[in-house]
Amino acid sequence: MADIKQLFGKKRRGSLITLGMVVVAYLVVNALMMGGVISNSLTGQLVPICAYIVMAVSLNLVVGVSGELSLGHAGFMSIGAFVGVTSATMLADVLPGPARLVASLVIGGLFAALAGFLIGIPVMRLHGDYLAIVTLAFGEIIKNILNNLYVGMDAYGLHFSMKSSAALGMQGGSIIINGPQGAAGIVKLSTFLAGFLLVIFALLVVLNLVNSRSGRAIMAVRDNRIAAESVGINTTKYRLMAFVVAAALAGMAGALYAQNYSSIVPKKFDFNTSILVLVFVVLGGMGNIRGSVISATILTILPEALRVVADYRMLIYAVVLIVVMIASNNPFLKQKREQLRRKFRKWRGPSSGGPTPDPVAIEGGDAQ
Secondary structure, three states, rough: OOOHHHHHHHHHHHHHHHHHHHHHHHHHHHHHHHHHOOOOOHHHHHHHHHHHHHHHHHOOOOHHHHOOOOOHHHHHHHHHHHHHHHHHHHOOOOHHHHHHHHHHHHOOOOOOOOHHHHHHHHHHOOOOOHHHHHHHHHHHHHHHHHHEEEEEEEEEEEEEOOOHHHHHOOOOOOOEEEEEHOOEEEOOOOOOHHHHHHHHHHHHHHHHHHHOOHHHHHHHHHOHHHHHHHHOOOOHHHHHHHHHHHHHHHHHHHHHHHHHOOEOOHHHHOHHHHHHHHHHHHHHHHOOOHHHHHHHHHHHHHHHHHHHHHHHHHHHHHHHHHHHHHHHHOHHHHHHHHHHHHHHHHHHHHHHOOOOOEEEEEOOOOOO
């Protein structure tokens, strides 16, 4: 019983450390902005960084915690982006800016969750490479649908067409989504504060889910599906739960991201974006929520920081990725990190009220 209490105490501490790091980072960045230390280029990256952090955290719930390889996460982001822009335009005369942003985030997240549920019903019956291929296909299908979607609004409400803007049949009004040209004339509602709050919300949702009874069931399915089924766990239900929650958070991230720009196009949310978010998850550590936050932040800033060496920017970026992957999988460096952790735990042990257990390596990592 004491070991169980100590385990859950460790998880709570890890979650609080992760949340505390995000809060401290927000306060430091705000202080630097007020002091004029941060450049305009980096300031413009703050909202996208928050959106990518939410994307990485949500995908880690599927890939790291649930153990399923999803390659269509950008599709849910695109649903949230365009639904969020549409809902914000509809509510322009009803709600003020901050309330309109919150409403668009919620609506975008709900539509993405609905899409995740409908897609997840057939997809969650698959495993391994088959699931990865099908999620990739769904992501491309969503992008192609948006490429052929026309949405306009006039005095009679919303108009939809899959042919052309002329087929909307509007009397005046304005076009919100113009097929492959995407949405233009977007009112920029997203702020760094809104992004920070969304990151905190995503962390609270994911960390609470992972450390709950449902989260333990999800990880049990990941570790051994047959054993989980033998003790009565509905594997499809819990895999679908993780998939839908991740889709909802990706939709909210998409709504935040889209309303940081004056225009957005469907091709922005293609296969490359899904792979980029997957890179964040892998480099941060599978199942390591804190690692996803750090890797998404660094790897979003890095390409912009390397613009001073424009000709070699992507080459240096690729080399950094390779070095990080080699370093994170090097047995010698892993051993050194483990030794440092043990020394720190022994140093902290006497003040914690009891002996510190030996670290146990768990496949997929601990959610922190």
